[in-house]
Amino acid sequence: YHMKVSDEDVALLLACPSSHNISDLSDLTFSPRSLPHEEMACYTLLMFEDLGLHVLFNIKRETLARFILFVKKGYRDTPYHNWRHAFCTVHFAFLLIKNLDLVKHEYITPLECLAFMVSCACHDLDHRGTTNSFQTQSGTVLANLYSSDGSVMERHHFAQAVCMLNTQGCNILDGIPREQYTKCLDLIRDLILATDLATHFTVFKEQQKLLVEFQKHKEDQRRLLLCLFMTACDLSDQTKDWSVARQTANLIYKEFFTQGDMEKTMGSSPSESMDRDRAYIPTLQIQFLDNIVIPLYGLISQLFPEAECLVEACKLNREGWTVADTLFSAQWDRGGYELLSDP
Numbered sequence: 343y344h345m346k347v348s349d350e351d352v353a354l355l356l357a358c359p360s361s362h363n364i365s366d367l368s369d370l371t372f373s374p375r376s377l378p379h380e381e382m383a384c385y386t387l388l389m390f391e392d393l394g395l396h397v398l399f400n401i402k403r404e405t406l407a408r409f410i411l412f413v414k415k416g417y418r419d420t421p422y423h424n425w426r427h428a429f430c431t432v433h434f435a436f437l438l439i440k441n442l443d444l445v446k447h448e449y450i451t452p453l454e455c456l457a458f459m460v461s462c463a464c465h466d467l468d469h470r471g472t473t474n475s476f477q478t479q480s481g482t483v484l485a486n487l488y489s490s491d492g493s494v495m496e497r498h499h500f501a502q503a504v505c506m507l508n509t510q511g512c513n514i515l516d517g518i519p520r521e522q523y524t525k526c527l528d529l530i531r532d533l534i535l536a537t538d539l540a541t542h543f544t545v546f547k548e549q550q551k552l553l554v555e556f557q558k559h560k561e562d563q564r565r566l567l568l569c570l571f572m573t574a575c576d577l578s579d580q581t582k583d584w585s586v587a588r589q590t591a592n593l594i595y596k597e598f599f600t601q602g603d604m605e606k607t608m609g610s611s612p613s614e615s616m617d618r619d620r621a622y623i624p625t626l627q628i629q630f631l632d633n634i635v636i637p638l639y640g641l642i643s644q645l646f647p648e649a650e651c652l653v654e655a656c657k658l659n660r661e662g663w664t665v666a667d668t669l670f671s672a673q674w675d676r677g678g679y680e681l682l683s684d685p
């Protein structure tokens with residue numbers, strides 16, 4: 343298992359020349375999907391260092407580099423839930439921390455900042471491109487392990503994160519005093535579990551109460567805010583321009599339809615979103631934006647006015663889908679699906 347990341351890989355990453363400097367990446371509109379695949383590990387290292395986390399928690403640069411490379415290898419080559427998605431998620435956390443000045447204004451503590459960045463990197467580790475209900479319905483090993491507690495995939499992602507941290511030479515938390523280490527791991531667990539869509543709705547009601555008057559000194563309120571930020575990071579492609587939002591939908595439905603095909607072969611009938619013969623993507627995306635994405639960034643922008651541009655970007659993408667809808671329905675019977683693929 344250890345041979346997955348060689349000392350040469352680590353040395354290469356430590357010497358990584360980056361074509362942009364980190365300030366180019368710090369704007370809320372910057373799209374991390376525009377960066378070359380082979381530079382993502384390097385930018386992950388640079389983001390952690392830019393936040394000064396290695397100094398605060400005396401993390402050796404070599405340990406951080408090895409951890410990042412292990413996390414990168416911990417993702418499978420699925421259309422959407424891959425290392426690039428994890429990188430985009432970490433990048434958006436970086437954007438929130440920098441642009442909302444979260445640590446400076448004491449919305450989160452430095453330890454919470456570290457847990458937030460690590461949770462984003464690890465939040466979809468070893469994803470197979472299938473949903474929680476697919477695990478349970480097809481009785482996978484992961485379902486046997488976790489289905490009694492729900493959030494099957496998210497519990498697996500957390501278990502994988504713990505496994506990474508316990509790998510020799512990768513434990514970026516081993517420089518932290520015992521009681522802070524436990525608190526950090528507990529927070530990583532909550533933050534990764536927060537990315538289960540099924541629990542999002544219940545928690546979101548709680549988070550809306552935060553709006554009334556947010557008390558920074560209350561740890562449970564900061565934890566709710568961090569869970570809100572986790573879903574915002576997970577969905578951050580929706581805050582970029584139309585070409586990114588459309589391409590992401592393309593990748594997600596590639597995964598969904600593959601799962602639907604598998605479910606058909608297994609004799610069970612897939613839900614509409616998973617069924618390539620029934621799903622109409624523009625309508626599904628407009629519903630997703632209206633029901634989940636826009637309310638989420640809307641709540642964040644009520645707490646942080648500087649995040650208003652994120653809501654505007656999501657609304658523009660919603661417009662994109664209404665235009666696609668008119669185009670699609672005009673061409674739909676003639677296989678308008680190709681419209682989704684890149685020109």
Ligand SMILES: Cc1nc2ccc(C(=O)NCC(C)C)cc2n2c(-c3cc(OC(C)(C)C)ccc3Cl)nnc12
Pocket residue numbers: 473536537538539542572573576577590591594613615616630634
């Ligand atoms: C563009 C976009 N469309 C989506 C459309 C539908 C769904 C979906 O899961 N529908 C239910 C199933 C049973 C059919 C998710 C979508 N999605 C996500 C996403 C969000 C997640 O959960 C949080 C982060 C908590 C919201 C968790 C996983 C994913 Cl893939 N990310 N981007 C998207």
Ligand SMILES: [Mg+2]
Pocket residue numbers: 465466537538
């Ligand atoms: Mg996930």
Ligand SMILES: [Zn+2]
Pocket residue numbers: 427431465466537576
């Ligand atoms: Zn994700």
